[in-house]
């Protein structure tokens with residue numbers, strides 16, 4: 001099952017690669033459009049040869065066409081919107097942890113879970129959230145030496161469900177923190193630099209936000225906040241599994 005998760009991270013990587021290419025094409029295209037337009041105006045003003053103006057017009061229309069293609073491509077590869085279900089958040093957290101347990105054990109990293117009791121159900125995409133939690137914890141594992149610690153907590157506040165991951169690993173410099181969500185930014189030999197980007201995309205699609213706090217040499221805390229959807233929860237019959245939710 002761990003392999004499955006890694007595979008789905010790769011799939012995301014491929015989509016993001018394509019998105020990256022399209023995005024990169026967009027900027028030069030824009031710039032070409034602006035510059036040819038300026039050139040065209042100049043030539044018209046000085047009443048230079050018509051043929052030149054005509055070919056510039058053609059160039060501009062072709063550039064516009066390319067721009068349309070890029071935009072259509074970006075729209076086509078936009079990730080599917082989340083498949084929303086009423087889920088038990090703590091269950092999804094535990095699932096994600098269990099995917100990583102063998103690797104944690106191998107490296108002597110201890111996971112401490114502190115899961116809030118009596119949490120209302122969350123309207124969310126189970127697979128996407130599990131992927132997000134997995135990506136965050138994988139980073140913690142990779143940043144942590146033998147005998148390290150990873151704290152996983154869920155909490156309920158007035159407006160949010162909070163899931164936080166705290167490690168005592170290598171931490172990030174201010175510069176690294178600033179770039180952590182950048183596509184392809186990685187400080188690892190075989191990193192993809194896409195993990196956190198995927199996490200942020202998933203969290204945002206759920207109307208939530210992600211916060212990083214890190215100190216070099218001390219460790220990192222990642223907080224994922226998901227909006228409460230209490231009003232809709234009240235319309236649902238109570239589910240018995242909820243009563244069982246608690247620490248570990």
Ligand code: ADP
Pocket residue numbers: 135139140143167169170171172176180181185186187188190191192193194195196197219220
């Ligand atoms: P990857 O893990 O492939 O490098 P990510 O997008 O998951 O890509 O992370 C980007 C970078 O952010 C990492 O290379 C690392 O430098 C930094 N980072 C992320 N999480 C942590 C963490 N828990 N501790 C230290 N550094 C981290």
Ligand code: MG
Pocket residue numbers: 135138139194195196
């Ligand atoms: Mg990663």
